[in-house]
Amino acid sequence: MDSISTIAAALKDSRVAVVPTESSYALAARVATDAASFTACSRIAALKGRPAGKAFPVIATASQLADLVEPAWVPRLLRLVDAAFWPGPLSVAVKARSGLPAQVVDDGRIAVRIPRDETLIALCTAAHAPLTATSANRAGEPAIIDPRQAAILFPDVPLLDGGVLAGGAPSTIVSVSDRCDVTLVREGAIPWSRVSKTIEEVLRG
Helix, strand or coil, X not given: CECHHHHHHHHHCCCCEEEECCCCEEEECECCCCHHHHHHHHHHHHHHCCCCCCCCCEECCHHHHHHCECCCHHHXXXXXXXXXXXXXXXXXXXXXXXXXXXXXXXXXXXXXXXXXXXXXXXXXXXXCCCXXXXXXXXXXCCCCCCHHHHHHHCCCCCEECCCCCCCCCCCEEEEECCCCCEEEEECCCCCHHHHHHHHHHHHHC
């Protein structure tokens, strides 16, 4: 089990780590346009046994959104903070910045959120980059809330022990078109009924 500083150093060095999120443990890697980030994201796909074409969601600080999405989307996404969706468990897929790893981009879009968890924000800040936040499990298996189980499943991956987590629904994921039409990808911690109309109005505003 490693400390926050050790995990942050590993992520900054473009290694993969297991970290606690608000609900379950996740496999984290730095998301950037360099070769080391590509390698780390590829390793996560291999660890999960995840098929190509299903992108990992990404977490970021507000200042890191420009590293992930096309410039026009940055001010729109920042409005979600004022709308009380961010920080929080809502991932929004919009047009991605070019040159990012294929594992985080699906049909030219990237699903990103600003998390509420202070540890996740600290890790993004210390790594100087957004991070993947895909569940630390094999593809198709349940999410992991116990760090001991994560350590057994991924024995060679640095682990930040946040204790046994509360579990619960993952982030809700929505996709937003260039015209700001919003569609549901996955209903999670925030009900679609709460998101559907509000987010469309916020992003168009």
